[in-house]
Structure formats: C-alpha cells, structure tokens
Amino acid sequence: MYKYVDASVVKRYNSFCADKLNQLKISLSNEYGIECDVCLIGSGAKNLVTQNENEPFDLDYNLTIHSYPKDWNINNSTSLKNLKDIIRNELNKTHSAAYFQNAQDSTSVLTARLFLDKNSLKSGFSFDVAILIKNKKGNYCRLIHDKSLIERFYWNEVPSSHNVAEKVDELKECGWWQAVRDTYLKLKNTYLRRRDFNHPSFVVYVEAVNQVYNEFENQSE
Numbered sequence: 027m028y029k030y031v032d033a034s035v036v037k038r039y040n041s042f043c044a045d046k047l048n049q050l051k052i053s054l055s056n057e058y059g060i061e062c063d064v065c066l067i068g069s070g071a072k073n074l075v076t077q078n079e080n081e082p083f084d085l086d087y088n089l090t091i092h093s094y095p096k097d098w099n100i101n102n103s104t105s106l107k108n109l110k111d112i113i114r115n116e117l118n119k120t121h122s123a124a125y126f127q128n129a130q131d132s133t134s135v136l137t138a139r140l141f142l143d144k145n146s147l148k149s150g151f152s153f154d155v156a157i158l159i160k161n162k163k164g165n166y167c168r169l170i171h172d173k174s175l176i177e178r179f180y181w182n183e184v185p186s187s188h189n190v191a192e193k194v195d196e197l198k199e200c201g202w203w204q205a206v207r208d209t210y211l212k213l214k215n216t217y218l219r220r221r222d223f224n225h226p227s228f229v230v231y232v233e234a235v236n237q238v239y240n241e242f243e244n245q246s247e
Contacts, residue, residue: 028076028214046120061093084152086227106179164188210234
C-alpha cells in the first residue's frame with residue numbers, strides 16, 4: 027500500500043534531482059532551442075510524494091515543453107522518438123559521475139535509478155521524467171512510447187487538465203487541500219490493488235483534484 031513520504035526526506039532528494047534537471051533544461055535550450063519547465067509532481071506545499079511499502083520511493087517530474095524550433099514536426103512518431111532520445115541523452119550527461127544508471131525509456135517516462143554503491147544490484151532511489159506539452163484545448167498531453175507489435179510514439183491527452191493549477195490554488199485557499207491529499211492516496215491504492223499501471227502519478231493527481239473540486243463546487247452552491 028502507498029503511504030506519504032516525509033517532506034524532509036523528499037526535500038533532500040529533490041534538491042539533488044532539481045540541480046540535474048535544471049542542467050537538462052539549460053542544455054535543451056542552448057543546444058536544441060527547446061524551451062521547457064521541469065517541476066516535481068506534488069512539490070512544495072502540495073507534498074504528494076508516495077512510497078509503496080518497503081520499496082524505494084521515486085520522485086515524479088513533469089518536463090513541459092513550451093516551444094521548440096519552428097522547423098520541427100513533433101506530431102509524427104519518428105520526430106517524437108528523436109525528441110525523447112534527445113532528452114534522454116542530455117539527461118544522462120547530467121549524472122554521469124553519480125551512481126545512476128543511464129535513463130531508461132519506459133512507456134510514459136524516462137527513469138533514472140540511483141544505486142546504493144557502484145557494485146550494488148539494488149536500487150536505492152529513482153526519479154521519473156514525463157514529457158508533456160499542451161494541446162490546442164489547453165490540456166496536457168504526455169509523450170507515450172507504445173512498445174507493442176507496432177512500435178510508435180504519440181501524445182496522449184490527460185482529460186480535464188487545462189486548469190488544474192487554478193483549481194489547486196482555489197482548493198488550498200478554501201481549506202480543501204487535505205481532501206485532495208486523502209483522495210490522491212486513496213486513488214493510488216485503488217489502482218495498486220487493481221494492478222492497474224495505466225494511471226501514472228500526474229494522471230492520478232489531475233483525477234484527485236477534479237474529483238475534490240467537483241465536490242467543493244457542489245457544496246458551494
């Protein structure tokens with residue numbers, strides 16, 4: 027079952043990762059003209075980092091692309107593969123001196139695992155980086171690497187995500203943030219029990235915010 031990780035522990039690991047990801051952001055801008063932001067899901071006052079029982083916990087980051095060179099077409103599979111390869115390779119350069127494996131290209135994120143020492147086979151910590159962009163409706167879309175029979179890369183829309191930040195601000199201001207925390211943890215554990223691995227942290231986060239916001243609106247009427 028999932029539980030929340032103490033904020034002091036999150037702060038220590040996030041400090042290390044944030045430095046590496048800031049290097050990545052600068053490199054993508056300088057070398058490729060890709061302008062982006064990288065942020066921790068549930069960072070700061072949100073504090074939504076979870077850990078599954080005795081397993082090593084991980085930090086989930088969103089790399090949100092705001093602009094890219096005009097001659098790039100990032101709506102076909104080949105171009106999207108190239109985009110993810112660029113980000114993965116630049117990310118690997120930032121932690122070459124640490125006990126991190128090169129980032130692995132999974133279905134919806136890039137995963138970098140930190141080992142306890144250079145001879146260890148057990149991962150002590152990892153961080154995931156999801157690549158996002160906003161579509162014309164303003165909703166976030168996650169870059170997906172489909173590894174089934176026909177390999178392809180595509181954008182997968184996160185429904186009702188366009189104004190999630192504004193909803194979070196309103197819920198916090200009105201004292202409803204604990205309800206979001208409770209709902210988020212409940213949803214994470216529900217999907218875990220179902221062995222449903224198609225709901226990554228950001229998708230669950232958006233779902234929790236929308237669910238609580240709907241309840242908040244109903245009680246405010």
